[in-house]
Amino acid sequence: MSPPLEPQADFMKFPTVFLALALAAGAAQARDVTHELGTTDVPDSPERIVVLEFSFIDALAALNLAPVGIADDDQRDRVQPVWSERIGDDWTSVGTRKTPNLEIIASLQPDLIIADKSRHAAVYETLGQIAPTVVYDSLTGDYEDMLAVADEIGTALGRAEEMDAFQAGHGARMDALRADVSEQTQGDDAQFGVINANGLWLHSPKSYVGSLLASFGFAPAMPLTGSDSYGELYQKTTLEQLSALDPGLLILGKSGDGRTLDQDWNADSLWQQIDAVERGRLFNVSSDLWSRARGMLTAEEIAADIRDIAATLK
């Protein structure tokens, strides 16, 4: 019987139509995204994305989005396995992060470019001529800053809820790893540094790795004072300075393929007397992972390394 239904159908018609119109309008409209260097009109669901720093790969990998172009310093294996598992191997290298090749980027016909503030501010306008470009600060700051940037990227891509969900899961996994570790680390101080043939660079407590170690319950070996400037976050340290710091646990990321300075220092009694060396609490980790690969997925890998290190402390 039609009459009882008709008023209902009429009643439902308006919201339906309205909703349909709203959806249509929404799909055609791009969104305004505010970032470090201004505001950009970004398409709703960008599909061809070029990323110019490693932490941006991580944000995309978290959302299972594959970029079409990555600035990988011309070395494909700099892209961590935990990322390439999720984004595949189909991306084109656009060159170094320092000077990404603008022609190659243009030839990929991207609909979104994600760039780093410190490195690419000079070419922001040029990048904008190729495709809508958003800029974030991915190289300074600590672990919390990295999470905040990933959150903003999620919003810029129109996948804010998905990113929130992923970050919640990530936080839970990190907390679980912290719980595993916390009993062994109370009171111990730990220090991370990158070492190659010519020098040792220690990462300060305010750096990315420094803040991660702190969140796992390690005490800092270096003083907490100091600014956020790059020179204070990563300090070249002599053997004498290291022996004055005397960390109880030393984590070294070896950079480069040749000799590293600690091999030369092995003969030095001053090195042997550093607390960490004496007690055998000297650990080697991947410098690529710890010092170059910021992101949530890689933070979980670093956390797994920390858990393995802590397990040997008992």
Next chain:
Amino acid sequence: MSDARRPEFPGLRGPVTLALLGALLPVLMFAGLFAGAIPLEIETVVNSLLGRDGPRQDFIVLQSRLPRALLAALAGGALALSGALIQALMRNPLASPKIVGINSGAAFAVLVTAFYIPALPHSLLPVPAALGGLMAGALVWWCAQRGDIDPRQLTLVGLAVGLTLDAGVDALLVANTGPESSAPLIWLTGSLWGRGWTHLASVAPVLLTLAAAALILAFRLDLQALGPRRAAGLGVRIGLERTLALLAAVILASVAVSVVGVLGFVGLMAPHVATRLVGGRHRIMLPTAALFGAVLTVGADTLGRAIRPPLEISAGILTALMGAAFFIWLLIAEDRRILA
């Protein structure tokens, strides 16, 4: 270089060389539109240039390669002119903008601005560069003036000032090793990466005006070469003309350096090559040097883009290598005429 021994080639050799170089430059620039990380076909390039339908690469051709080629030509020509003027003024075949400390002064000023006044928009960088170059040039000029305006004095003082400023540049680089030093580091190597129409627009008026002024001064410099007394007799005001020429040289080099960085050896090589090609008369040698500098820089930029994509070898690195080869050739050929 003793003026009496500068070669002179009367007749058509000068104008013909000039014409050949003048034709080579646009050909090279056009060829550069095809070469690079993404090799393009003729049809694509032409479509983009003329705005026709069909396969196009508008960004690559119109926003990247074309302005870069023009900027390379302009900067190379400016540096060559600057070098030619300085060599003429200082009568020293080893003189160049670098010798007078201009490059180092401009580099120091640009780095200070980049690191400590980051709010300054990049299109305004020619200003601190010009100021830095002028200050270095002024310091050199003032030091040399205290004795006599002896060209050798100028060289020595310029070297000292340049070395000091270079040390300042090194200190700034060591103190600022973070990612914000990426752009300045690249700039120091003499690179046209990321350069486009805005960069061209910010320097083209100044450079073109000064180039024209330099070419006018070229005629006056020919008279000066006759010696102070005869030149004065012919109505040339030596002090003012030389000062203007030096000023033009300093600003040409500083402004060029501000936008493309330190392109090594162009200012040093181009006058030498031009002299060997067309003789020492400035009214022919200066334009030839400018064209040669332009050709050299456009060639270096194109080569740097095409050699090993996705990497870009800075034009300044290639011009320095070419400079090395040039000097080695000069010495091996034992041509003492130029060196005398």
Next chain:
Amino acid sequence: MTDLTFSRTGRPSRIRLSRGGMRGAVLTCVLAAGALASLLTGGRDDVGLAQLAGLFAGEAASPAEQTMRDIRLPRTLAAAGLGINLGVAGLLLQAVTRNPLASPAILGINQGAALGIVLGLTVPALAVVPGWLLASVFGLAAACLTFAIAGLVSGRIDSMRLILGGVAVGAIGFSAVRLGYTLEDDIAREVVRWTVGDIADLRIDAALRLLAFAVPGLGLAYLMAHRLNLMAMGHAASHGLGFDPRATLVQGTVLAALLTGVSISVAGPIAFVGLVAPHIARWLCGADHRRLLPVVVLIGATLTIWADALSKLLPQAEEAPVGIVVAMLGAPWLLVSVLRRSGTAHV
């Protein structure tokens, strides 16, 4: 030099030190102060002169004594050695090229060594070769190339060709350094740091190597001192006096190259020492190379030792590389020296 003057009555009057003696004494005091400053500063707070006793303690030395024995003392000695080698090299080059702005940098060695370092950082096959070896080999190869194209073999060498040769060879290394700037961050930072000169992690072997070259180098230079004096008089005069300026040019340059090569292999290129120390020495005691040599040794060592001390004293957590501090100390001297010359219209 003490100079006893007697009054007319034959009784000795006050002993007056001659001006040269005064200057020498002041210089030695400045050097000693610098050595103290260098030995007493560093990462650890507990290291003082008393720890020098640790030199004889062997295994039983405390960490502070080990620091003094293994790190501070060698570093100060190395700094002195660098100053001596580079200062003497600069003096030699300025004398044989008759160019007051000559310095070890003109030989192209700095740039050749830099090329070696950049290759070591970028070519995987060379990554295992120690940096000092790459720097030495490529640096000396560059010097040989400079000599060759300047006409050493053909006998056509003169100071102008030498300088040009250095410029040409130097340009190649210069390109390599600039290329290093454009590569990835770690390589760029290493290249920037190395090209400035750094002695932070030197040990006793480096110091001994420097001194092993310095002592015979100084001796050889002293033997040449008379001829270096004659060089200043120009080619014609030297022929008249019966010695071959070309041979002196070659010997002086080769010696300078060896002294520079060992310095660069240890610490990277340190500019300004070889340029400034001879200037200051000439200002203090004239143009006689027999007197200049010991003075240049003192001044060069003082400059680098003080630079080392200041690099540790400057209020930053990270030590400034010694090359930067040397430049900061040396640049004003250079400008003053050049200004004085141009003021008297006398090159």
